[in-house]
Amino acid sequence: MTASAKAWLAILAAVVLLPVFVRHAIATEIWIFAIFGLGLNLLMGYTGLLSFGQATFFGSAAYVAGYLLKFYGINVFLALGLGIVVGAISAAAVGYLCVQRSGLYFIMLTFALNQMFYFTAYQWTTVTGGEDGMPGIPRPSVLGLDIHRPLAYYAAVALLFILSLWIMKRIVESPLGKILQAIRENELRAEALGYNVPRMKLAAFVVGGAFSGLAGVLYAMLFGIVPLESIGFVFSGNVVFATLIGGSGSLYGPVIGSFVFIWLSESVSSMWARWPLLLGVAFVIVVLFFRGGVVEAWARFWAWRAAHRAPTVAGADAPR
Amino acid sequence: MSELTRRDVLKLGGAAAAAGLGFPAVLRAQTKELPVLGLWSFTGAFSDVGPVLDRGMKMALDERGMKIQGRTIKYITRDDETKAGSATRRAEEAIDADGVKYIIGPWSSGVALAVSEVAKRKKTFHYFSGGTEDISGARCHKYSFQWAASPYTAAKTVVDTFMQANPKAKRWHLLVADYAFGWSVEKYIKEVGKGHGIEFVGADRHPLGEREFSNYVTKAAANKPDVVAMINFGLDAVTGAREIFNFGLTPKVPLILTWSSGVEELVQLNPEIRENMWVGSNFYYTADTPVAREFVKSYQAKFGGPPGYAPAAAYGMTRMMLHAMDKAKSTEVPDVIKACEGLEVEDLVGKMRVDPKTHQTLRPYFFMRCKKKDAMKHPMDFADIIATGSTPLPAEYAACKDIGSL
């Protein structure tokens, strides 16, 4: 079985088994966050652009779709589609400003623009509810199927996640994906080869934003509220860290990272109020010792095992 | 025998839930336990109040030996992180996974509105104490109750009492937090003020979470008021009071904190800043009722200092819930709600009655005057209560037109 097939099997198994062991709401949140991470990783892992303001697209989509769901009762497909579009458009706007810069500038710019959206949402209380967020988001039925029960919604979200993962896989294996990776490796070379680098980067933004927007709408419908945090820099930071912890060098890194991050934050936070301290310590440790994240650690582990097995195998095959 | 096994499974489920992995409600069969949720902030902007809210609620439950109507009370707390999103999430999880049917809290009014939605959706009894009119007003519904006094009651108590003590202070400048609650209190103060012949020389609105009050202070000073009244709370009130003092406006000009949590805010200031401050609050620990005296005594004995508003509110709300269960002789939510409507008791702050039409608790509101440094008998001796008022919200202002059905 190929590595890819193995990975898909593992993911399908996880999707099916997760709700048995974990509260449905948390399980749903894990897949939503994974979609969010996929969007980010197109920028961060594949294009080499550390977008530290991804919550801008997540939150904007959540607010717009949430508002229309709440006050205009739009149907769920329209809400999802809108979320994707809003995510893409806001990403295009932010991306346009940011792709002209690189390195530190780029990071700081994405952060600062995120702050701008955040403070706009914070102060525009008549529309967004400000600090209180926008509660009362309904969860309309899908083609007549009621998805109010936690397990039903979980199923819907998990399905969308698998679809998103498949689409992202196609994207990164497509010519666009290859170009983005080329840009990550050597931007000047890519430019010399004739690619319009800023436009490619912008494309990455838009696609990443679309995924983030989808995640945003799903989040709004999960708890029936669009909280202010969903557009804040902490959310932006969380998805970056989750992806780095999972391993930004792989397609599945964001998925693993989402698991680790959400499970950890949920379980530790109910035990100790000062859990952000542990989170900070975890970041420092990962950064100093486990830079490739879980995926790399896993790969290293298998490589170590293979290296230590080789002599025995060779011994068995050695001619007498 | 099978009950034991069930209980063991429940214990396992509880432990796993605490570890973030919860066995879904499917395994949590019938139980004689009554899970009650205290939704408090242990992290985030209001993280200082979480632990003391917990204390207050626990004290009220312990008084009953953790039992009510023959059932053992299982007291659960969840951290709302002072965020509407987290509160919604955790409340729903507690309801779905732990079978919670009764929620007390949260602390922040914005978060409370989100939790109130959850209560309505999940048909859970919910008692809240804080700065919003909506829970007993525009967003009223059968499942949420409001413990804090109506802002009208607060405004009337504050203005009437202050004018009685300072009849010549006719020029008022208002500094209002820019959100619905602030606007309501502002409206009521102006209404009541008319009756006293007060001239409102200025009224500025500041965004919630404002840190830079210098602009507002200079504007206030420019109007040469006889008194400055702030309608905000928490860090905004503390920062505002500090700046007003830094600019030299107080203590010459008296400063009113219209809707304060009392101890929690006053402790963040210094005696110099508090001089000539007049404070309105839903509770202060020198309140002279039998229940309050007992509560303050036990709290002081247990924890070393007097209780602020937070533990008192948690204590008070829990007691109201328990009174309702007594009256209903049941712990089923619809029965308790019906019993709570019209409930009349002599409790923490005095005579308390729950208005069945709006679920607003009609009760006294306190007005205090802060002490000068040398008049303070101990470091927490911030103020003396000089009056209480209980005028309820007049019917024409009531925004709760139809509380709906269960």
Next chain:
Amino acid sequence: MKAPLLFSQVLNGLATGMLYALMGIGLSIITGVLNIPNFAHGALFALGAYFLYTVIQLVGNFWLALLLAPLGVGLLGVVIEYGGIRPLYKAGHDYQLLLTFGLSLIITEGIIIVWSPVGMSQLPPPILRGGIDLGITFYPKYRLFVMVAAALLVFGAWLFLEKTRYGAIMRAGIEDKEMVALLGIDIHRLFTAAFALGCVLAGVAGALTAPIRGLNPWMGVDMLGIAFVVVALAGLGNLLGSIVAGLLVGLAQSLVALVWPEASVAVIFAVMAAVLLVRPQGLFGIR
């Protein structure tokens, strides 16, 4: 609009602008010399305030505290740079970001554990309490002091960087690290010194702010965003630019608050976005 109000607002804007300039210079030095995104800058600001509070509690002297608090933060900076940042020089921005953000969490939670999450007040020293009648308006003495003190510090930092040999080395480090190393200068020591200097500046900004805004564990959060705006507006590594940008931002906030208070925070970021749209290298950056 009345003249006294406008005048006070301008003074407020200058005072906060000076503090923003301090934060901007500190961050500019760190990002310029070390080329890392320092997401702990806000937390270091907060730490400066808390150190000031504690020294005053222990010793009772504001001036001593104002000297020791920033030095304390600078010392912590040395430890952070040596232990955390040095191993990550070549690691890429992702990890540096993770590190500094993790540090900001550790520092903030540390403040909560050591001091408590409840906000605290710190009065200015007795001779700086109350206000002065400036003719046009009445203004708090302490705020005037902050304006002057911050201006002096900013000037001092500029003098150091422009006129001393060490400053020249630092500026060279911003321009071209490799050249500096080739010239035989210990690049590691340069980095540690630069980071520590940035921390000292953040710490003193926090210490100066404490009597105005009080103390709470999250007081650095907003400052971080503003510091980034100042640096982005100025152009990375441009120190004079940071001063001008800091003042601009402070004044903009102050004046916007007069007419549109709700937008007074968001407007800073909007201005930054607008400037960068027209001039991607910032107001003073070279590209």
